[in-house]
Amino acid sequence: MSSSETLGHFGPFGGRFVPEALIGALDELEAAHNSALKDPVFQKELAHLHTTYTGRPSILTEVPRFAQHAGGARILLKREDLNHTGSHKINNVLGQALLTKRMGKKRIIAETGAGQHGVASATAAALFGLECVVYMGEEDTRRQSLNVARMKLLGAQVVPVTAGSRTLKDAINEAMRDWVTNVETTHYLLGTVAGPHPFPTMVRDFHKIIGEEARAQTLELVGRLPDAVLACIGGGSNAIGIFHAFIPDKNVRLIGFEAGGDGVETGRHAATISGGTIGVLHGTRSYVLQDSNGQTVESHSISAGLDYPGVGPEHAYLNDIGRAEYRPITDAQAMEAFALLCKTEGIIPAIETAHALAGAMIVGKELGPESVLLINLSGRGDKDVQTAADYFEIPL
């Protein structure tokens, strides 16, 4: 029996819902990943890239001035924003790029919302000499135009997608169509813990280093585990990356913050677990924003990287078994936290990440000044300067 019959499920979630044309490639990828996990040469190469290219381990920064607005809790930021290319996305991309080489493929395709995954993919393609095509919703090419220019400078081809809501969901559709057509030569470098098996497991494996480092760093800095670990949720990769090492630590709360847009009650949001129902989207069973006919409902968020009507299946599972909690944060709450971190700590976060910071302002007040909160600072906000300037009416 092939492992695809037994693996890839998180309780009732996950699995594979894809055309047969992709099964061979998914099996090949799963086999390559499993053998790489056991291959010391592969692991050494990846570790070398982490230290000499990405800049790992990323540091932990305590932010006391920001914490004054969060009930006085001790707040620690895991600085994935300081990674090369400016977000956590590079961890997964370097891992998958090495697997691409291992499988003998010469072309990668990727979807991107905020552009961070696209930039990381274009970067790895340049580093390894791979051809790279990035699919990006037309709406996102507008709101993240700086990242479009970065990808082009790095030698990638950026294809604006004009179908549907012209955001991340539609970029994934187009990438899947490319993959079905060119699967023999092409690896689909999916950027989050969603999609068909083995992506949710594999992408998590490449990101779990975030939590492993942060757990040890927190123990060293404060002498105990944090009370809560917080992260924003798009597809869920930065969150699963920092959560994973803490899952066995039953007293550590794991809290994911989804994009609440204008508010879950308005219907204009991307809070998939808080406001969605169970369904199948992009090859996996999880929570989905959908109508009664199973049609995907368009999501809304000020943050391109969270503007997705699905979520990784492992998060759906962690939610249903009660191990992790998921809460919505509105655009307005996120932008308030964004501005606050800039002014109190001199750190401009990505708007995606600002959702976790807004969450910390709430959770810190709930848990009080004795508590320790660890937040995944998943990315930096350079790409969001235009959006933030518009939002705060700063003339450019």
Place this chain on the structure above:
Amino acid sequence: MTTQLEDLFVQTRSENRAALIAYIPAGFPSQEGCKKIIAALAKAGVDAVEIGFPYSDPVMDGPTIQEASGISLANGTGAAEVFSALKSAHDVGLPALVMTYWNPIEAYGVDNFAQEMARNGGSGVITPDLTIEESEGWKSATDGAGINTVYVVALSTNDDRLARVTARCSGFVYAASLMGVTGARTTMSSGAEDLVSRIRTCSTLPVAVGLGVSTRAQAKEVAGYADGVIVGSAFIKVILEAKTETDAIAAVDVLARELVKGVREAR
């Protein structure tokens, strides 16, 4: 009991010819227009019809079917409209299937969907993104309802898997002729014939070939080695290009008659 679809293949095999199967999304170009086109297909000699359940994220479809699905969704097509189109095919005597991405079935309720298929005279359902690993519940639902389950196999499907997927099929096996999304192609891929012969070594079911067939010559070529020829995008294209629904029906009639000839002149 056999389905109308199974009876069809018994008949076409006895006539030593392939069946011509047309695809059209429910609610396209309009709810009533779709039913008129189904009636026209029947009159022109098409043997069976696949009713598409339009879906918001059609990752296996090229631009033509994407556009048709978009129009159909804008026309308010949901499960009720799909079953209504299905019934209209049954009413004009055509064996009829539904072709759908998996999520609409799950949203409707797996057992209810299978039951409603049978109640409206449907022979079976084609589920191109349901892998056999995820198909336990669907198998018992469709067994209970007495309808066929058609899975799609690809050029890249290895022999071991081909045996396991075709074992889950009933009615026919859908062989995708090329690696890629739906849409008309100018030439047929050479791999399709090889795939069909690989299927024959592990399954006695009829094999229908789809993806890319659009002309009489292509239909003839495929009908030479397959039990069924499936045409989708080519019909949709002539409907999209027509100025009025009357023109669309006339154009469908012309294309269908050409394809019927192609299928019947193959052997």
